[in-house]
Amino acid sequence: MDWIQLTGVNGYGYHGVFAQERYQGQHFSVDLNIGTDFSAAASSDEVTDTVHYGEVAALVHAHIVGEPVNLIERLAANIATDILQNFPTIDRLEVRVHKPDAPIQVPFESVAVTHVARRDKATPSWQQAILALGSNLGEKDTTLDTAIEALQDHPNIRVLNVSPRAITKAVGGPEGQPDFVNMVVRVATTLKPFELLGACQQIESDHDRVRTIRWGPRTLDIDMITYADVKQDSPILRLPHPLAHQRAFVLEPWSWMEPHATLNGTPITELLRQCPDREGLNRAKGRHG
Numbered sequence: 001m002d003w004i005q006l007t008g009v010n011g012y013g014y015h016g017v018f019a020q021e022r023y024q025g026q027h028f029s030v031d032l033n034i035g036t037d038f039s040a041a042a043s044s045d046e047v048t049d050t051v052h053y054g055e056v057a058a059l060v061h062a063h064i065v066g067e068p069v070n071l072i073e074r075l076a077a078n079i080a081t082d083i084l085q086n087f088p089t090i091d092r093l094e095v096r097v098h099k100p101d102a103p104i105q106v107p108f109e110s111v112a113v114t115h116v117a118r119r120d121k122a123t124p125s126w127q128q129a130i131l132a133l134g135s136n137l138g139e140k141d142t143t144l145d146t147a148i149e150a151l152q153d154h155p156n157i158r159v160l161n162v163s164p165r166a167i168t169k170a171v172g173g174p175e176g177q178p179d180f181v182n183m184v185v186r187v188a189t190t191l192k193p194f195e196l197l198g199a200c201q202q203i204e205s206d207h208d209r210v211r212t213i214r215w216g217p218r219t220l221d222i223d224m225i226t227y228a229d230v231k232q233d234s235p236i237l238r239l240p241h242p243l244a245h246q247r248a249f250v251l252e253p254w255s256w257m258e259p260h261a262t263l264n265g266t267p268i269t270e271l272l273r274q275c276p277d278r279e280g281l282n283r284a285k286g287r288h289g
């Protein structure tokens with residue numbers, strides 16, 4: 001477990017048991033100790049791989065200045081619940097709320113409460129995955145739009161980042177296939193790798209995907225490129241995707257979305273230079289570009 005400390009998030013709020021506190025308000029200050037695994041971010045150097053402390057601070061501040069509660073115990077617990085719900089990669093959390101001007105009738109320095117929370121088994125941990133989507137049959141852009149919506153609507157999947165789209169020449173498979181539209185998304189999910197594959201395949205078949213010819217034309221293809229740091233070689237699910245490192249139709253949209261991302265420890269922009277299909281690829285114009 002790694003830790004991020006965020007201290008002294010200050011704000012003026014109206015929490016308190018006494019009418020005077022509700023009426024006049026006072027200063028509150030919050031410290032956090034955030035338990036997370038930031039090994040992925042340490043290697044990728046990408047903020048999307050860690051907890052963005054600016055976003056956490058904004059959430060804390062919103063609680064301080066927001067809807068008043070009676071007790072700082074309640075304020076600390078509300079902050080913890082909200083943070084765990086919104087930041088899937090946080091596993092443990094200590095929230096300390098200081099009330100330096102509390103109505104105490106003797107000299108004192110500060111009063112504070114500390115709430116300790118952890119993601120329990122009922123709150124499964126969220127993992128991040130990169131999915132690559134492609135379509136070269138039918139209404140390609142509409143298919144991709146509805147596929148993203150289906151991912152978003154899944155109760156155990158959140159779409160965190162969506163790439164621009166690329167128009168690409170078909171790689172492999174029968175000659176004379178229509179061009180693909182390809183894109184990449186980053187998701188957070190509580191599904192295990194095989195479950196996420198199942199969810200992707202369900203979305204494919206909901207879009208009339210049929211598997212006949214290998215690398216043949218398809219209404220929708222969703223490949224799992226990475227799932228957290230998982231490496232596995234089952235034929236049902238290979239992770240990271242065994243061909244992704246040589247496919248510009250995956251790496252180029254990914255690099256537009258996350259220029260500093262790495263795959264198997266190598267920057268994707270470096271892998272891209274070796275990709276034979278890079279030449280047949282163009283960034284889509286219009287609202288998806």
Ligand SMILES: Nc1ncnc2c1ncn2[C@@H]1O[C@H](COP(=O)(O)OP(=O)(O)OP(=O)(O)O)[C@@H](O)[C@H]1O
Binds near residue numbers: 221222223225
């Ligand atoms: N990382 C992965 N993502 C998606 N499917 C995978 C992965 N690893 C293995 N598979 C397996 O590959 C099988 C074939 O998938 P699919 O028909 O989508 O292949 P494809 O997209 O045509 O080819 P390619 O694997 O070259 O992208 C799936 O049934 C799935 O079990």
Ligand SMILES: Nc1nc2c(c(=O)[nH]1)N=C(CO)CN2
Binds near residue numbers: 134172
């Ligand atoms: N341009 C392009 N070529 C492909 C694609 C794809 O998504 N785009 N998918 C394939 C199998 O997954 C095989 N070939």
